[in-house]
Amino acid sequence: MNQRSRSTPAAEPRLSAATPFDDLGVAVSCLEPLAHHTWLGIGGAAEFFCEPVDVEALARVVKRCHEKNIPLRVIGGGSNVLVPGAGFAGMVVRLSAPSFCGIHVESPVIRVGAGAKLVHVVSAAVQAGLSGLETLVDVPGTIGGALVGNAGGHGGDIGERVADVTVMLGDGTLEVRERARLAFEARWSNLDDCTIIGCRLDLDEEDPALLTKRMQKQWIVGRSAQPSGTRSVAMMFKDPLGTTAESLVSQAGARDLRAGDAAVYAPHANFVVAGPHCSDDDVRTLVETVRARVREKLGIELTPQIEVW
Ligand SMILES: Cc1cc2nc3c(=O)[nH]c(=O)nc-3n(C[C@H](O)[C@H](O)[C@H](O)COP(=O)(O)OP(=O)(O)OC[C@H]3O[C@@H](n4cnc5c(N)ncnc54)[C@H](O)[C@@H]3O)c2cc1C
Secondary structure (H helix, E strand, C coil): CEECCCCCCCCCCCCCCCCCCCCCCCCEEEEEEHHHHCCCCCCCEEEEEECCCCHHHHHHHHHHHHHHCCCEEEECCCCCEECCCCCEEEEEEECCCHHHCCEEEECCEEEEECCCEHHHHHHHHHHCCEECCHHHCCCCCEHHHHHHCCCEECCEEHHHHEEEEEEECCCCCEEEEEHHHCCEECCEECCCCCEEEEEEEECEECCHHHHHHHHHHHHHHHHHCCCCCCCCEEECECCCCCCCHHHHHHHCCCCCCEECCEEECHHHCCEEEECCCCCHHHHHHHHHHHHHHHHHHHCCCCCECCEEC
C-alpha cells in the first residue's frame, strides 16, 4: 500500500505531562485518538496533537519537531489516510484554525488556505463566476490533502489549476513554490516534503449560473458514485490510465470480498467500507487481497490510493 517509507514506533502513553512543546504557547494534547479525525474511523492515537492558531504558532511547532527529530504529519480531512492501531509516534498537526482556512477571490485567481475544505473552495469559485474546479466538488477533504494527492477524476485535477503553493519548511520558514517547481501526476504531487500553507489557483471567468448548474450536476453524479449511508469508507486504488479501478475490481470478481470487518462496497467496488469492529489490519488485508485478485485474473497491478501512516 501507499506507505510512507519512514517507519515509526507505536505511540505509548507518556508518564509525564511535560512535552517538548510546553514553552511554545501552543495547546498540545497527548494521545489524541486519530480515529476521530479520519473517515475510516480506525486507528490509534497521536503521541502529540495540535491545531495551531496561526502560521507563527505552526512555525514554532514545526521547528521544534525538526530540532528534536520528532516525526511530523499534517492531517487534513482524513479521507485518504489509514492510521495503524498502534497510532503515530510523533506530532500530528491539523490546520483547522480560521487563519489556515481563508478563501480570497482575486479574479481570475483564488487564494486559499490549506485547511479550507475543497467543497467550500469550489462553491466560492463558482459563486464568483470562476470555472475550473467544479468537477472536484464531490471530492472530500481539504486543499492541503488535495494538493498532496493531486485530487481529481475524469474531469480534471486540482494540479492543472495551481499557480503556486506556499509551504513551510522544517526550520519554520515559508517558501513560495512557483508552478515550474511543481509536479502533478495522477493522484500524486511532489509536495510530500513540506507542510502546505496555501495556494493560488488560476481559474477562468464564466457565467455563474451556468457554472452552478455544472457544479450541481457533478455533485449529483459524483455523490451517486460514492457509498451512501456511511462515512467509514476509503478509496482503495488509483484509476489506471484509460480505465477505472472500479471496473477492474468488478471484472476480477472481487466485489464481494471481505477481510475481518472490512468489505468491498459492492455497488462502487473501488471503496472499502469499515464495519464497527474493523481494524487497520482488516483494511490492509482486504486491499492486498483485492489487488492480488486483479493481478491474478487480469494481469494488471493496481496502485493503492489510501496512504498508511
Ligand atoms: C468517499 C470518498 C470519495 C473520494 N473521491 C475522490 C475523488 O473523486 N478523487 C480523488 O482524487 N480522491 C478521492 N478521494 C480520496 C480523498 O478524498 C482525496 O485524496 C483528498 O484529496 C484527501 O484530502 P484530505 O484533506 O482528506 O487529506 P488527508 O486524508 O487528511 O491526507 C492525505 C495526505 O495529505 C497530507 N496532507 C494533508 N494536508 C496537508 C498539508 N496542509 N500539508 C502537508 N501535507 C498535508 C497528509 O499528511 C496525507 O499524507 C475520495 C475519498 C473518499 C472517502
